[in-house]
Amino acid sequence: MHFVKVIRELSGLILTRGPKLCNFVEWRGLRVVYKRYASLYFCMCIDEDDNELEILEIIHHYVEVLDRYFGSVCELDLIYNFHKAYFILDELLLAGELQESGKKTVARLVSAQDSLVETAKEQASSISNIIAQATK
Template identity: 85%
Template sequence: MIHFVLLISRQGKVRLTKWYSPYTQKERTKVIRELSGVILTRGPKLCNFVEWRGYKVVYKRYASLYFCMCIDAEDNELEVLEIIHHYVEILDRYFGSVCELDLIFNFHKAYYILDEVLIAGELQETSKKIVARLIAAQDSLVETAKEEASSISNIIAQATK
């Protein structure tokens, strides 16, 4: 089981967090500070697994971001590396070569994509096509809602003149 997902920039800024196990806000802050210190100081030639507090943290660096997932000690690290890569590939397809700014300005989409891939810390969807179709459907719903809101506000503006 995946306990949490962190996306951390090379400067140590948190870009995305998703918690599947209960942590208080104080514990979350401590975990982020502790793990970012451990992961950011590791050399690039070292393996992508870190033993931490009885768990394993699996991470992978893509461009300027570290994608980290905390798993149980007995879980398969290579499977989690594949899940990370799967998530990054879906982000790449959606944003067209995803970068840190895409995740900063469209964080809601990054969370939505993560929620389509993982549910309750377990892999839900392995098909990139299905995830892309679901995201496209959600985008069209958002556009429809924006158009309806715009037309309603136009009607109200004309009625109040």
């Protein structure tokens, strides 16, 4: 199924649910676990035999790490830094299972990656300056 169709179908299914209904929905032989935080919805598709409460805890853990990294995570943080949100998710999960439960460990790994990115930018900038001066 096309990714846009999946998003549209799941969004319609989840957004129309009342706030007092449970956070689990059956969809195409899968179970969708979702949690709302302010205006953000976080969803995970799981097999029917997976533990829904564990998935809610994983979603909550992910949001806590995002909050720690972005301050108070909002939609714009995820839109303009989606690569960072995916990197954080990759540090938390491996093959759909919780890999790292320590928020400080994840924060340290993300900080190390940010340092590598900054170093690479500085090196690229200095190389660009050297090339610019050499071509004058």
